[in-house]
Amino acid sequence: MKNLILRFFLTVFLLIAFWLFAEQPEDAVVMVGSEYITTTDIENAWDTVETTRNTSYHRQLVLKKLIEQKLLTLYASEQQIKVDTQEVESYFISIYGDHERFLTNGRFDYLKFEDFKHSETAWKIFLDLKTELLGNKTKSIIRNRLDMDDDKLLERYLIEHFQFDISYIIIEDELVYVPTECTPYGGWEYYRENKDRFFDDRKVKIKIVVVPDTSFARDVSVSQEFLTSYYQESGLEKVAPFSEVADSLLHMLKQDQMHNLAREQANTCKLKLIQDDLLDGYVFRSDEMSYTSKLGLLKNGQRIVVRAFEMPVGKTSEIFDIGTGWLVFKVLECKENEPASMEQMGQLVWKSYVEYQKKNIYPDKFRKYYSTHIDSFKTLKAYLTYIEINPRELDSHRKITEKQMREYFNANILDFSVHRTPKFEDVRDEVRYQMTKEERNNKAQAIGDTLYRALFDDVKLDRLLSKHSLTAKSEMVFLKKFSNHNPLHDLIASHISDPFSQEVGYLYFRDSIVLYRINSLYPGFLPEYDEISDQIHRLMPTDDLMMETNLRLYYELNKDSFVIPDSVQLTLIHFPLDKAAISVSSNQKREFYKMNIEKFRAPHAFRFNYVYIADPYGTKQSFTQDVQRRVLEYSDLHLAQQVLGSESELPQNQMDPVDELAPEFSNTLSDLHRGQISEAIYYGNGWYIFEKLGEQKAHNRSYNEVERDIDEQIRRKEADSFAYLNAKTVFDSTEYLSQTYRFVDSTQVITTPFQEITKEFPLLGSVMPYAKQLSRTYKGTKYHSIQKVEDGYVIIFMSKRKIASKKVTFEEMLPVIRKQHREEGRQNHIKGYLREIIKELHAGADPDSFLVFFGKWRSAKGLTIDSEIPGIKFSKDIFEDILNRRQGDFSHPIQVSENSYMFYYLDKLNKVSKYNFYREKDI
Numbered sequence: 001m002k003n004l005i006l007r008f009f010l011t012v013f014l015l016i017a018f019w020l021f022a023e024q025p026e027d028a029v030v031m032v033g034s035e036y037i038t039t040t041d042i043e044n045a046w047d048t049v050e051t052t053r054n055t056s057y058h059r060q061l062v063l064k065k066l067i068e069q070k071l072l073t074l075y076a077s078e079q080q081i082k083v084d085t086q087e088v089e090s091y092f093i094s095i096y097g098d099h100e101r102f103l104t105n106g107r108f109d110y111l112k113f114e115d116f117k118h119s120e121t122a123w124k125i126f127l128d129l130k131t132e133l134l135g136n137k138t139k140s141i142i143r144n145r146l147d148m149d150d151d152k153l154l155e156r157y158l159i160e161h162f163q164f165d166i167s168y169i170i171i172e173d174e175l176v177y178v179p180t181e182c183t184p185y186g187g188w189e190y191y192r193e194n195k196d197r198f199f200d201d202r203k204v205k206i207k208i209v210v211v212p213d214t215s216f217a218r219d220v221s222v223s224q225e226f227l228t229s230y231y232q233e234s235g236l237e238k239v240a241p242f243s244e245v246a247d248s249l250l251h252m253l254k255q256d257q258m259h260n261l262a263r264e265q266a267n268t269c270k271l272k273l274i275q276d277d278l279l280d281g282y283v284f285r286s287d288e289m290s291y292t293s294k295l296g297l298l299k300n301g302q303r304i305v306v307r308a309f310e311m312p313v314g315k316t317s318e319i320f321d322i323g324t325g326w327l328v329f330k331v332l333e334c335k336e337n338e339p340a341s342m343e344q345m346g347q348l349v350w351k352s353y354v355e356y357q358k359k360n361i362y363p364d365k366f367r368k369y370y371s372t373h374i375d376s377f378k379t380l381k382a383y384l385t386y387i388e389i390n391p392r393e394l395d396s397h398r399k400i401t402e403k404q405m406r407e408y409f410n411a412n413i414l415d416f417s418v419h420r421t422p423k424f425e426d427v428r429d430e431v432r433y434q435m436t437k438e439e440r441n442n443k444a445q446a447i448g449d450t451l452y453r454a455l456f457d458d459v460k461l462d463r464l465l466s467k468h469s470l471t472a473k474s475e476m477v478f479l480k481k482f483s484n485h486n487p488l489h490d491l492i493a494s495h496i497s498d499p500f501s502q503e504v505g506y507l508y509f510r511d512s513i514v515l516y517r518i519n520s521l522y523p524g525f526l527p528e529y530d531e532i533s534d535q536i537h538r539l540m541p542t543d544d545l546m547m548e549t550n551l552r553l554y555y556e557l558n559k560d561s562f563v564i565p566d567s568v569q570l571t572l573i574h575f576p577l578d579k580a581a582i583s584v585s586s587n588q589k590r591e592f593y594k595m596n597i598e599k600f601r602a603p604h605a606f607r608f609n610y611v612y613i614a615d616p617y618g619t620k621q622s623f624t625q626d627v628q629r630r631v632l633e634y635s636d637l638h639l640a641q642q643v644l645g646s647e648s649e650l651p652q653n654q655m656d657p658v659d660e661l662a663p664e665f666s667n668t669l670s671d672l673h674r675g676q677i678s679e680a681i682y683y684g685n686g687w688y689i690f691e692k693l694g695e696q697k698a699h700n701r702s703y704n705e706v707e708r709d710i711d712e713q714i715r716r717k718e719a720d721s722f723a724y725l726n727a728k729t730v731f732d733s734t735e736y737l738s739q740t741y742r743f744v745d746s747t748q749v750i751t752t753p754f755q756e757i758t759k760e761f762p763l764l765g766s767v768m769p770y771a772k773q774l775s776r777t778y779k780g781t782k783y784h785s786i787q788k789v790e791d792g793y794v795i796i797f798m799s800k801r802k803i804a805s806k807k808v809t810f811e812e813m814l815p816v817i818r819k820q821h822r823e824e825g826r827q828n829h830i831k832g833y834l835r836e837i838i839k840e841l842h843a844g845a846d847p848d849s850f851l852v853f854f855g856k857w858r859s860a861k862g863l864t865i866d867s868e869i870p871g872i873k874f875s876k877d878i879f880e881d882i883l884n885r886r887q888g889d890f891s892h893p894i895q896v897s898e899n900s901y902m903f904y905y906l907d908k909l910n911k912v913s914k915y916n917f918y919r920e921k922d923i
Contacts, residue, residue, distance in 0.1 A: 130595055166860055166869075168860070169902060169904075170900055171834070176854065190349070205287070210639060211265045213262045270319060316329070317330070317331075347855075386472070448506065451515055567800075568775075570798065573744055575794070611631065612650070621682075624687040640689075653693065655696055674692055677690070678691075720792075727793040727795060750763060865879055878896075
């Protein structure tokens, strides 16, 4: 604003008034911000006034200059205006570059300048120049802002003061890379006609009791006598002295004691859980879990869920060792398969609908595609022999006596307990069933092991099969590209990762044990059309289904880009950084710290832990609130995280700068006290419950904290300067590769492979940014500039070169043309399909039901130019688009990752009016 400079210097009067009331040095004249200007400062600055007179007027002039300088410094700090060392050095050379001290044969000598830089005089001069440069830069920025015309100022003002709400969706590209005949309306019709085909998975809920080892930390102790005795009896005397292992040994023994006590408590909890008594441990309730779910972040979380599905409702499990304690659970409820809601099954329904449409829309094109692309249908097929052993079909000849059943019942009594401990007579039939089931399973396992060892001995295999009344089946099975009509065949195919090393296999299918042997492999097997007609649509490129491609026209339009690249071999002269050779004095480091103190400023940051509960559709709010209540009740967030949490990329238990956190997170953490638990926050695809562990306010780190970093920076900078000077000396002194051997050691010479210029080169990496200029370099000559690499500098010489950058024929480039054209067509189709969806929404379609096949219609409120849209990494690009839209607009499709797109609806746009701008400008 044009009134900025007025505000800026009006501050002077407030600062002068404030200094009268603050504690101050005896010779203080005025206080600017938190700093004083003293009579000593005025004396030291006297030489800035070109006069020999020492009058009140001239002293006021000096004071005015000092105040201005302080104000500029404060403003620069507030606006983060900085001057780096390179600017200071360049400014110094521009002023003193022609001083005889730095000249050699009338030219500026960088080596002399490097020597001078380390002197105390240089540091003092640099410090003064940095202050002067900072003041000049700050003044220039203020002038530029003042010189902006009203139109530019208005534009800047509006951008900085607008807020908006959007609704949006992120869609995986594969969901919309479909025939245009597939529409959401058709998807709903397909769902209504086939609703009974779409069932939700069977679900189970459990009540969990956890007994952590740490609960018994105060109850364990290890005497010195026991520790010494254990050390001697375990044979550790031969490994290490007692003093070296005593601490770790003590820790291990205490951990063992705590774990054993926790196990005893877990068994007690199990009995109480069976009888529905009050429990002493940590009690949680799980969310609904499917068979493939995992319980929290526990290593054996999958096994615990599978166990829950094997148990009837009301049954209590055995205790599970979770590493840091013990866990036991009771099955609360189990929902059988039932029709699923569209919110849960939308994408599955859509994929099924699209496949159905492809199969019915394009039968003629399928057969035509098969005949014209027949080679692409060749696949790997195997001739297999396999044996299926179902324990239920095995005879049980063993007679189970009453005594054996009672012994089994007493050994496994808890497995037969639900609400109370039963009598043997009440569960005799169940005991017999369980014993028979175990016997058959053990028998099937034993038969399977025996048959597996005989798979390659046909005579022995036939005898064993006859003995156990089993049969072997032989089938042709697709191993790649196509699925089989028998699900067992598909399982075998997925199990054979490398058919040349996995000639035999042993796996489980449903309740059966399956053994298989590969008899023959057919790598180039060509299936008949009728054999795979129902699968051709999966292999057929979607763009081939939707359009006819004129590849030759595409080639003509883009033929300049279809070239064979040059091949080159380069010789690199490497000048590495030698930081070890640099000596850095304490004085240098302290002066560097003073000149660059703003670079060592610690940011505002939070340390926290959290529980994350994945919830893409935002339906788990009540479950999340229950988790939050448990966390507050037990004051143990980590336990809830392990038992009920999900994986998240958000780091924890480290200082995370506020600038790197989503505003929703930083705002929540700002409102918490240390150790306080937050409410659940929905962000991205799930819920977060935070525990604040600490907070670090932004501050300048002390010299001692950053001394090591400073030492590293100075060494690196100095080593970089010397490496560059050495490279520049050789570069200026040579034109041909043959001349370099007078200047460099053989260890500095690296010869690359002879390869296409498009490939990565040692040390250099990709040379594509300067490939064009490099290709003009003659054999044996140097590239026209020194190149910076990660560990120094290199001079590039051309060793060998083969010019191959000629245009290639259509036939030579046909595979590349097909690929590029297909990808362009794919992207164009996706964007076109999304535009049609946006048109329907604009015409009044309900987003929640219309988009249910593609994901969740989300909302984000109160966004500003500095916000981050949940789930989108590059929000700034979208904000640029929003600036050009009006409230109520839909955006066009925007690609937000390699495999996903988004579009949004601008629900609300709060812009300040021009009246606000002009009113503030004129204040």
